[in-house]
Amino acid sequence: MCGIVGLHLRNPELYPRLGEMLADMLGEMQDRGADSAGVAVYGDPTWTPAGHGAVSLLELDLPAAEVATAIGTSLGSLVDVRLLDATLLVTAPVTSEALLAAARSAFPDALVAGFGVDLAVLKGVGAPRDLARDWCLAGAQGWQGVGHTRMATESAVTPSGAHPYAVGPEQCLVHNGSFSNHATIRRELRAAGIEFDSENDTEVGARFVAKALADSKDVEVALKELCATFDGFYTLLVSNRDSFAVVRDTIACKPAVIAETDDWVAMASEYRALAGLPGVENARIWEPEPEVVYAWTR
Template identity: 90%
Template structure:
């Protein structure tokens, strides 16, 4: 089943409340998927200080100080590592791609949960309410957040199978549904040199979109090409640090609702995840149409 939530804040006065609002939205979706969860937070000044590249690492059971020393020595600059439950968020004043290369060289077996300027990605196995509390998500700040509660159907319940899939710079994708032809597309992407971290069908969609964006296409074109290429039933939310986009398949059987005010744009699998947002009683609220890409830019 799975649950998706996303919140894009237009009003800077709400930035200090991003984590609080995102936590409420995520926890409302726990009934749709209670085996694991993940979030992507854009702009938290503690997790990802402004002007620094960031990489979120999982499956790396090492002290933060040891990781700081290893990556700092490789880059020749001071490195900060913040342990957010099981995720190590590494930040350094170099481009995120340079930091990513150093992190992968130092720890080739670690799972890269996400990378980019201003982006922290946290994932975990367990009930979303418990995970949100362990992350301290309610205290996060920023201008945009994406979350996912998972009911596993396509792959193992482990960190590599959790959403969001943040496989391109500043990018993430969350998905409710299933892609029936993901194995074929995975083979095609691998033949083109794309590497994978999991057997999850969602990662195939994320890698497809990331490749399209890397090839110079915008998010609307990338998602239209995804709709033309992938078979199955799905609702997708795709974001980067400056945009937020939603699309559903041609049948649109997976639930989704969008709400918009002058202060924010939000999306969730069900309205109850939006009901606590400030000013929602005055929001424009609608169900996204099949294969129509809805996108907003900061």
């Protein structure tokens, strides 16, 4: 079934409360997906210090200190690694591309859950409220966050299967629904040189959008092309460092609601996740129309 939440802050005075609000929103979606969850937080100075690249790694059963030594040796720079439930969050005072290359050199079998500047991607198995507590999500700061609660129906319950799928620099995609022609599109993307980490249909959508953005298309064009290419039923939330966008398929059978004030823009699979946001009583609230791309830029 799955649940999506997203929060894009316009008022810098709210940045210190991003994690608190996102944790509450994620918890309200636990009934929609109770087996695993993931979040992406943009701009927390503790998790991702200014000027530092960041890489989130999964499927590494090693102490954080050992991971830091191995990647630091490959990079030739000091590296900080912290274990947050199943995610190893790696940061260093270098570009995210350089850090990513060093991490892949040191641990070629590790799964990269996300990378970029100002971006921490965390995933885990368990009840979303428990994961938010274990991550200390309520203490996070920043200007934007997205989250997903998962009810696995087509693949194993693992951290790697949790959303968001973050396959491009600072890019994240969360998905509620199903793509019916993802196998065909995966073959086409592989023929174009795109590599995949899983057989999950959501990763196909994420790779499709990441390729479009890498080809210098903006997120609205990327999502319009996705709607024209993918069959199925879905609600998608796509974010990068400075933008936040929502789209539904032509049938729009998966639930979604958007709320907007002068201080923030938020979306969720159900209104209950928005009900606790400050000033929501004065928000403009609506259900997104089918195949209409709603996008906001910082």
